[in-house]
Amino acid sequence: MFYDMHVHSKFSTDSTLDMETAVLKAIELGLSGIAFTDHLDVDFTDYEDEFHYDFNDYFMLLNSLKDKYSKTIDIISAVEIGLQPHVIEETSQLIDGFTFDYVIGSTHLIKHRDPYCGKYFRPDDIKIQSYNEYLEELFNNLKLFDAFNFNTMGHLDYIVRYANFDDSAFYYNDHSALLDEIFKYIISKDISFEINTSTYLKQPLDKKLLTRYKELGGELITLGSDAHNLDRIAKNFKLYSQIIKDCGFKYLFSFKDGKPIAHKI
Numbered sequence: 609m610f611y612d613m614h615v616h617s618k619f620s621t622d623s624t625l626d627m628e629t630a631v632l633k634a635i636e637l638g639l640s641g642i643a644f645t646d647h648l649d650v651d652f653t654d655y656e657d658e659f660h661y662d663f664n665d666y667f668m669l670l671n672s673l674k675d676k677y678s679k680t681i682d683i684i685s686a687v688e689i690g691l692q693p694h695v696i697e698e699t700s701q702l703i704d705g706f707t708f709d710y711v712i713g714s715t716h717l718i719k720h721r722d723p724y725c726g727k728y729f730r731p732d733d734i735k736i737q738s739y740n741e742y743l744e745e746l747f748n749n750l751k752l753f754d755a756f757n758f759n760t761m762g763h764l765d766y767i768v769r770y771a772n773f774d775d776s777a778f779y780y781n782d783h784s785a786l787l788d789e790i791f792k793y794i795i796s797k798d799i800s801f802e803i804n805t806s807t808y809l810k811q812p813l814d815k816k817l818l819t820r821y822k823e824l825g826g827e828l829i830t831l832g833s834d835a836h837n838l839d840r841i842a843k844n845f846k847l848y849s850q851i852i853k854d855c856g857f858k859y860l861f862s863f864k865d866g867k868p869i870a871h872k873i
């Protein structure tokens with residue numbers, strides 16, 4: 609069955625989810641694997657608490673759960689790195705010496721503006737322009753952080769979660785040239801395309817994103833719930849795996865030691 613490749617535990621500043629409770633829930637749901645992708649987000653505007661944590665504590669707990677549940681479920685070490693142009697050096701120093709199975713590169717802030725806190729969109733914003741600005745920032749960040757060798761590009765359409773337009777959905781056709789560049793870039797770097805089901809709780813996924821990624825030669829799709837609590841683990845995975853299959857993909861991927869592993873849908 610499925611791998612949920614994007615779950616937060618209490619090591620994330622914005623989650624209180626106990627790791628073992630999450631593992632037991634994943635087993636109950638019949639998942640084959642779960643990746644704990646806690647936030648490393650340096651200089652996160654508006655938060656007093658820093659979005660980073662002690663990796664030694666993380667690995668100690670994760671490895672003990674791996675030992676305990678290895679016959680039942682695959683537990684994957686992972687980190688979701690928050691990308692901003694000025695935090696490359698500090699992020700690199702914090703992560704130095706630690707090896708994760710899976711690394712997500714995500715853009716949460718756009719020139720210090722945080723959409724989650726309502727600080728990104730302005731009342732007179734035009735949807736296509738504001739989404740485009742997000743995509744440009746995301747693409748620029750991916751290139752700046754090239755040396756990090758990400759395994760996936762986190763939530764490409766993250767920005768729609770906090771938008772409030774008449775139609776806030778994110779359409780491939782509105783950004784086709786830039787999205788083609790992004791897709792070609794990630795394909796050339798073996799960076800997977802994350803389908804993050806949390807985003808689609810609010811707006812539907814434009815299937816053209818998937819079909820265009822495939823047309824350009826993309827195969828690596830990961831499925832993540834971005835759960836910060838128990839109820840969200842593997843949310844809507846049956847629905848979105850079927851959509852991915854209908855778009856012509858035969859496999860979903862998990863990662864181990866930074867290498868993709870195919871699982872038939």
Ligand SMILES: [Zn+2]
Binds near residue numbers: 714716762763
């Ligand atoms: Zn994220």
Ligand SMILES: [Zn+2]
Binds near residue numbers: 614645
């Ligand atoms: Zn996340």
